[in-house]
Amino acid sequence: MHSIKSNFDKILCVLRQVLGEDSPIFKKQVKPGPKTTFSDIEIIALACTAESMGHTSENYFFALLSKKDFPGLLSRRQYNDRRRKLKVQIEEVRKQVLSQIVTAQQVFIVDSMPLRLCRFARKNWVKIGAQHHYIKPNVGYCASQDEYYFGYKLHAVCSFEGAVQFFDVTPASYHDVNYLDSIGERFNETRKNNKDYIRLIADKGYTSQSYKKTLKEESKISLLYDSKANAKIENISFIPEPYRNKRKRIETVFSQLADQFRIQQNYAKTLVAYFTRIWSKLLSMTILNYINQKTNKPVSKIKYALM
Template structure:
């Protein structure tokens, strides 16, 4: 997996320009793989479409596999989740620094088929985060689960990502956009038609929302 090591080193080089090697305070001995190196490995796996830890560690170069075990990698990855998200936002800000045109859209994240709603126990532990039933206009289908909302630059860099229950209308995602972006053009489909939101985005952050 020469590509994995090369991509890892490229990503790590960029991360070192925007963050430090130590992101968490450790009470025990110093880890062989620094926090930033672990985050670089996480982002490399995402970039290369490796969604299985088994596959990742089977193909991990010796230079990295000798520094960390899979169970420790998984545990530290969870502990670093907030820092990973913070670094993603910093990267997006750098990559999109000179962008002034973005696209907003949503897609269904189906948890199970409609017929299995009553039997499904997935993510029902808490009421506030439970999935529900929604409708996808572009695919003309009802589904049970969540919606993935995203804003992306024309070069393919995600500026903002969020998840909501399936029943939440697309337009509600834009209410928080004015705190994340400004002075730009935002393109969406007919699901984002709202004169109130359009005026609010323009007045608060000079965001021109268009739905051609």
């Protein structure tokens, strides 16, 4: 990793290349209060810089910033306010960056990971999302770690190369198989005129004959998973051998989110701030995927992107 300034310049350069100089997000918006020379695109670039370098404490991160390197830098409070207002734009920018990453095969992997808000023993004291009944955090079970946790669940679909195509955040108790209900529509939005069959690799948590049939008939998606031990003989299915080891790609993505981007560490005080940080982490990862592809590095090895 290089300095904050050099990483910021690389990320800002990518955003300008992908979005173009005429993008509305470059235009300074008239806001009440003191005028600022820090544009919205620089706000997003600074947020991605912090996330890609693993800074979870904004107070410490701003203490590292030099006025010499960032002459128009605004206060931490102004930065937080404007970044939260840019939550929708952050996801739109991620989609634009993702559209520039070439996917060689029509094979994707779906899985989920826990997003813990706090230690399980402190779940009754957490107020984040308590007033939002439609996406209120609750207790879920993580089978891979054999433990209950309190918070949310991140559902993601990534390519063979390791770039996250789309994602959603749900309460922790939301079952993985129910996420298949929206996958067909999400793929139909992104594939445009491409009518080739898509292969979607999943684990046993996505076992569903009805969803498998619906995805195949309505969205031309072939759902591949290994059947559970108690499955009926006529419903038994297996992941083909060429794709069997590729399912681990999304586990690598989740490990990167946990280790490099520290997605499990939460310092947000509101639900909007929490989700904005999640969105920023996913955008940062996509930018690093893009940099790797442009420099002929493996897309998934994001730690090498800013070297």
